[in-house]
Amino acid sequence: MNTNAMPGFDEFMKNPEMMNNAMDMLKNNPELMKKYMNMSNNTKKNDSIENLKNTDYKFDETVCITGLSNDTYNNKNGNIRGYNTDTDRYEIFITELNKTIAIKNTAFNLVNSESADPEVNISENNSAINEEISDSE
Numbered sequence: 058m059n060t061n062a063m064p065g066f067d068e069f070m071k072n073p074e075m076m077n078n079a080m081d082m083l084k085n086n087p088e089l090m091k092k093y094m095n096m097s098n099n100t101k102k103n104d105s106i107e108n109l110k111n112t113d114y115k116f117d118e119t120v121c122i123t124g125l126s127n128d129t130y131n132n133k134n135g136n137i138r139g140y141n142t143d144t145d146r147y148e149i150f151i152t153e154l155n156k157t158i159a160i161k162n163t164a165f166n167l168v169n170s171e172s173a174d175p176e177v178n179i180s181e182n183n184s185a186i187n188e189e190i191s192d193s194e
Contacts, residue, residue: 105139105148112140112147112162120149120165122158130158134168 069075083090109116118137122130135149138157146159 105141108140108142109137114140114147114162114167119168121168122149122151122160122165124164125160129154130160135165 069079106116114137116137116139120135120137122133122135125131130151133151133153135151135158137147138150139148140146141148141159144159146161147165148157148159149165150157
């Protein structure tokens, strides 16, 4: 952490009384605690988006979810929103359900951007593009 950008931060961190006062302030003010926690969540989201750069997928690409044991999500289209390197899972936002789930890349296929038809998919496990897609270009 660049402490030069935050004058007095070093002194704050060295002073247990100031740290205790700050913690008490957070405990007694739910709104302040919520804002503080959201700062942490935003960093995780930014890391998740940044991690996508090291994968074969792009932010907001459309996918069709398949093969999950929970049928609630199977055959639903969603958009890639991030990648968690710790769990090796992609964050997929399902618009229809207004929900984000984390799944492995073996549980989804890219959907041709010109068609939301699950039959016209590029398979993650297949390096060749579906013949229907090639014919349509």
